[in-house]
Structures are given as structure tokens and as C-alpha cells.
Amino acid sequence: xLSPNMFSSIIIIVFLMICLTILGKKIQRLDPSxxxxxxxxxxxxxxxxxxxxxxxxxxKRWRTFAPLLITIFIFLAFANTxxxxxxxxxxxxxxxxxxxxxxxxxxIQISALVVRxxxxxxxxxxxxxxxxxxxxxxxxxxxxxxxxxxLFGNLLSGAVIAVLFMNLLPAxxxxxxxxxxxxxIFNIGFGLVQAFVYFMLLTIFLAMGxxxxxxxx
Amino acid sequence: MLLLAEAVYxxxxxxxxxxxxxxxxxxxxxxSGIGQGFAAGKAAEAVGRxxxxxxxITTTMLVGQAMAETTGLYSLIIAFVLxxxx
Numbered sequence: 001x002l003s004p005n006m007f008s009s010i011i012i013i014v015f016l017m018i019c020l021t022i023l024g025k026k027i028q029r030l031d032p033s034x035x036x037x038x039x040x041x042x043x044x045x046x047x048x049x050x051x052x053x054x055x056x057x058x059x060k061r062w063r064t065f066a067p068l069l070i071t072i073f074i075f076l077a078f079a080n081t082x083x084x085x086x087x088x089x090x091x092x093x094x095x096x097x098x099x100x101x102x103x104x105x106x107x108i109q110i111s112a113l114v115v116r117x118x119x120x121x122x123x124x125x126x127x128x129x130x131x132x133x134x135x136x137x138x139x140x141x142x143x144x145x146x147x148x149x150x151l152f153g154n155l156l157s158g159a160v161i162a163v164l165f166m167n168l169l170p171a172x173x174x175x176x177x178x179x180x181x182x183x184x185i186f187n188i189g190f191g192l193v194q195a196f197v198y199f200m201l202l203t204i205f206l207a208m209g210x211x212x213x214x215x216x217x
Numbered sequence: 218m219l220l221l222a223e224a225v226y227x228x229x230x231x232x233x234x235x236x237x238x239x240x241x242x243x244x245x246x247x248x249s250g251i252g253q254g255f256a257a258g259k260a261a262e263a264v265g266r267x268x269x270x271x272x273x274i275t276t277t278m279l280v281g282q283a284m285a286e287t288t289g290l291y292s293l294i295i296a297f298v299l300x301x302x303x
Contacts, residue, residue: 150286160297
């Protein structure tokens with residue numbers, strides 16, 4: 001039996017796979033000589049905005065990392081606001097949150113090893129002196145763990161506060177503050193901000209791992 | 218004295234102390250609150266000095282505030298662990 005968090009995460013994944021495949025097919029069939037209309041224009045604008053943001057961090061390598069980062073952002077944006085339709089938030093389960101930090105750790109380390117080659121990566125990690133190598137290794141580990149725990153803490157606190165408000169007053173009265181104050185702040189506001197923050201931190205740490213110091217400046 | 222020796226083995230006593238510890242752990246929220254306010258104040262100063270860069274300043278401020286929030290969230294997680302596991 002799946003936990004409700006896992007169940008809603010699977011629902012989001014299936015929904016996004018179907019929707020994004022349909023949108024991608026529609027965008028592939030577009031005529032480049034005509035202006036884009038309707039919701040497709042919004043999708044193209046959104047992807048273009050994020051591509052420009054990623055391009056400022058990665059320079060010429062942006063095309064490798066942009067699909068991964070934007071996919072993670074879209075999944076998190078849907079996962080953090082899913083409780084508006086009655087499903088439980090996936091990230092308020094510690095297992096899913098820690099799997100997000102495992103994902104960040106593996107992404108950063110593997111792409112740094114592949115792009116920078118292992119010898120240069122070792123040189124990067126022992127950058128001021130060899131004595132600081134263990135400290136740098138702990139730093140690499142703790143940033144990834146903190147990224148998952150941040151999502152977990154924020155979304156769990158949002159869920160707990162919503163439940164507390166629901167139980168504070170009789171259900172007929174408490175539906176008003178929960179619907180107009182708690183859900184807009186803790187689900188839409190904090191959820192989208194946390195999705196953007198996870199995306200932004202993954203972008204920055206991945207860029208720091210992948211590029212040498214001359215390329216960053 | 219007998220009362221105290223009995224109280225140590227009392228489950229209610231232990232869970233009461235755990236709840237007290239959860240309350241004390243949330244003092245850690247103080248630091249992250251001060252840090253976030255400091256970041257917001259500096260961002261307001263920066264917008265006042267250079268209004269055309271306000272978009273970039275807001276993004277940087279949000280990311281920095283989320284970083285500062287992490288320590289407060291650690292104390293929140295510790296408080297939850299103390300409440301729900303004892």
C-alpha cells in the first residue's frame with residue numbers, strides 16, 4: 001500500500017508526462033513563420049525565460065543542463081501546490097524530500113566528474129590547500145542534504161499549520177481563514193518560492209561544480 | 218524523593234519533558250527571523266540606490282532568505298521529532 005504522499009507524486013508524474021508530451025508535439029508542429037497564439041505562447045515564453053536565466057550561469061554549456069533543471073522546477077511547482085485539489089503534498093514526506101537531496105548530490109557530483117575529469121575535480125576540492133579536502137567534502141554533502149531538508153521543513157510546516165487552523169474553530173467557520181489566508185500563503189506563495197529556490201540553488205551549485213573559476217568570472 | 222524516583226519511569230513525565238524540549242528548540246527560529254529581516258532591509262536599501270536592478274535584487278534576496286531560513290527549519294524538524302516520536 002502506497003503512502004498518500006507517494007500516491008499524489010505518482011499522479012503528478014503521470015499528469016505531467018501526458019501534458020508535456022502533448023505540448024511538445026504541438027510546439028514541434030508549429031509554423032515558425034507565423035506568430036504563436038494562445039496558451040502555447042505562454043509555454044514558449046516560460047521556457048525561453050528560464051533558458052535565458054540558465055544561460056547566464058552556464059555560458060556555452062547551458063543546453064546540456066537546461067532540460068533537467070526546468071523539468072525539476074515544473075515538477076516541484078506542481079508538487080508544492082497539489083494540496084489545493086485535495087491530494088497530500090509529496091514533499092511533506094521525509095523519504096521523498098531526502099530522495100530530492102540524493103538527486104541533487106548525484107547530479108552535482110556525477111556531472112562535475114564527467115565535465116571536469118576526476119583529476120581536475122580533486123584539484124578543485126582541495127583548492128586552497130590539501131588540508132581542507134575533508135572540509136570541502138563535508139561542504140559538498142551538506143549542501144545537498146540541506147536542499148532536501150529545506151523543502152521538507154517548509155512544506156511540512158505549511159501542512160501542520162493548515163491542519164491546526166482547521167481544528168481551531170468549527171469547520172463551517174474555519175473554512176474562511178483556511179481558504180483565503182492559509183492556502184494562498186502556505187501552498188501557493190511558499191510552495192512556488194521553495195520550488196524556485198530549489199531550482200536556483202541546484203543551478204548555482206551545479207554551475208560551481210561544473211565550471212572552473214576562470215569560467216565563472 | 219520517592220515521588221521523583223517514581224516520576225522518572227512515568228511515561229507522561231518523559232513526554233512532558235520532550236514537549237518542553239520542543240518548545241525550547243524553537244528558540245532557534247529567532248536567529249533565522251533576524252537574518253531574513255536583515256536581508257530584506259539590505260535589499261530595500263539596494264532597490265532605493267539602484268531601482269533599475271530591482272528584479273535581480275528580489276531574486277537574490279529570496280534565495281538568500283531561503284538559505285537563512287534553513288537553520289530555523291532545522292530547529293522546527295527537531296521539534297517535530299521530539300513531539301511525534303516520544
